[in-house]
Structure formats: C-alpha cells, structure tokens
Amino acid sequence: MKEINLVEKVKSKKLKVTPQRVAILEAIYMLDNHPTAENIIQYIGKNYPNIAVGTVYKVLESFVDNGLLNRVKTENDVMRYDPMVENHHHLYCCESDKIENFEDPELDHLIAEHFRKKKIKNFKIKDIKLQITGIFKNK
Amino acid sequence: MKEINLVEKVKSKKLKVTPQRVAILEAIYMLDNHPTAENIIQYIGKNYPNIAVGTVYKVLESFVDNGLLNRVKTENDVMRYDPMVENHHHLYCCESDKIENFEDPELDHLIAEHFRKKKIKNFKIKDIKLQITGIFKNK
DNA sequence: TTCTTATATAAGAATTATTCTCTTTTAAGA
C-alpha cells in the first residue's frame, strides 16, 4: 500500500497524521497475517528503533476505535489486528498461528435466511462470525 | 450436579481425584456462565479459602487437555471455561459478559452441505464455530 | 492396612501482554 493511501486513511478519520501512525498502519498491511503488537514493533523497528511500546498500543487502540482496524480473538492471550473492517469470517490454522480472512456472501445469505425463519429464543442477533478451523494446504 | 458424577468425570479421564479438582469442576457447573479462573477461585473460596491460584490454573489446564472442558475465546484477555465439550456455538451478549451455549444441528447441516458443494480453496475444514453476537431479551 | 511413588498442591516469585502516568514533543489550524 502506497504511503499516500496510508496518510489518507488516517486523515479520513480526523486523526493527526504522525510518522508513528503511518508506520504502524503500513506494518499491519505489509505483515498481512493479522499481526500482534509485538510483530508490529519488530517490523517497524528496522526504520524506527525508538518507538515506545505504549505508543503502539495507543495507536492501535485509536485505529480500532475509529474503524481502521478490528481486533481478532485468538486462543491464547495475544491480541491481533485486522485491517479488513468489512464484515468477514476467519480461517484459523490448527497447526500454526496463521489466520486468513474469508468472505462468502452466499453463505452469509444462507445463514441469515435460516435465522429469519428460525429465530433464537430471547436473543436478538446483531452479528454472526464464523471461526473456521482447519489446515492450509500447499502454500 | 451430584458429587458422585463429578468424581466419576474426573476418574473417567484417569486423573487423580483430589478435593481441589472436584471443587473446581463443581464450581464450573454451578457458575454456569463460562466462568473465568477468578470466578472459580471466588466461588470455591467459601469452602476452600486456601486453594492456590496456580493450582486452579493447573487443574483447568489438565481438564482442558483431557476433554472435560473447553476454553472460550473472549474479546478481552481473560480466558473462560466451558463444561460443554460437545460441538456447539456461542451467543455473546454485546452489553454484558454473558455467554450462552447454542446448538442447532439443522444449521450445522446447512453449513456442512454448503461447504461440501463449495469447498474453500487450499483449506481443509476441521471445525466450524459460530460466534453470534447480540442482545439477550427479557431474562 | 501400610508402603511407595508418581503426581498434585501451596506459596509466592516470575513472566508477559497491556495499560497508565507524567513529561516532552509535535501536527495542524489560527
């Protein structure tokens, strides 16, 4: 992703455009496996060795609050970040920490139809996410 | 759940039956909202004020390893435990920390059929879990 | 029943991810 787009993304949320924010957003797009805060710190450490850990967490928080990122739940207690904010599901590898995004509007429709016909008692659905666990092949 | 069943559950996995293990398993069944380690410690603290925190975590780990419990992912970084080990989904309340189990074999079938006809490229599915977020009504 | 031993527990230190505090710096509008 070009620098200019990163800046635009930050600007579009009325956040101050700082080099740290641009570097962190870039790292997330480059790393492309739903990185942890630590992954990000390591990645930007090459050009930016003095960034404060607290800053990274604060920037990530502001990005999540402003809809530039989503947090991704994982089995262990490390938070991971996803630059895809549109509705989608996740493929989890059961042999590694790989997570891939997954979209399937047809399936979404199927599930929505199912719940339209057969509501859950005493519960109003806001969102449905699939966690699909399995094994990635020949990659 | 009766004491005897708890003991049997522990025994069935060839784990030593200790008062701590029985108390912890009982707490999980009694608390019934996918408790955290802390919830459990608080609950059993009434009759068992001296149980060590580390023990609770070790017992939970052994139960998970032996299929008596499952871990449940949450947004924040606290692990929760689920005594239902059969395949099922979760309803997450977006206004509180309530989590409820949800079973719908018809839906499972629908989804399985969908993926039988339309496979995911380069991915072999092992398990599919739905995280259904929403609001619990009149409860 | 008593003995033996692998396993479990207690206690608290250590670790790890994350948040907080406070001071200094800076982006961006006036």
Add this chain to the structure above:
DNA sequence: TCTTAAAAGAGAATAATTCTTATATAAGAA
C-alpha cells in the same frame, strides 16, 4: 510563526497466567 490540543517517549504499574520448589497426598502395590 504561534498556539494548543493531541500524540509520543520512557518507564512504572497492573493483571492474568505460568513457573519453581518444597511439601503433601491419591492410589496402586505389597
């Protein structure tokens, strides 16, 4: 260029979980 609210830096604080080591105990063997 000036002003100021917001951001960054540095590192302490917190909170959940794991680890370490000495002691205790469940459960099978004798």
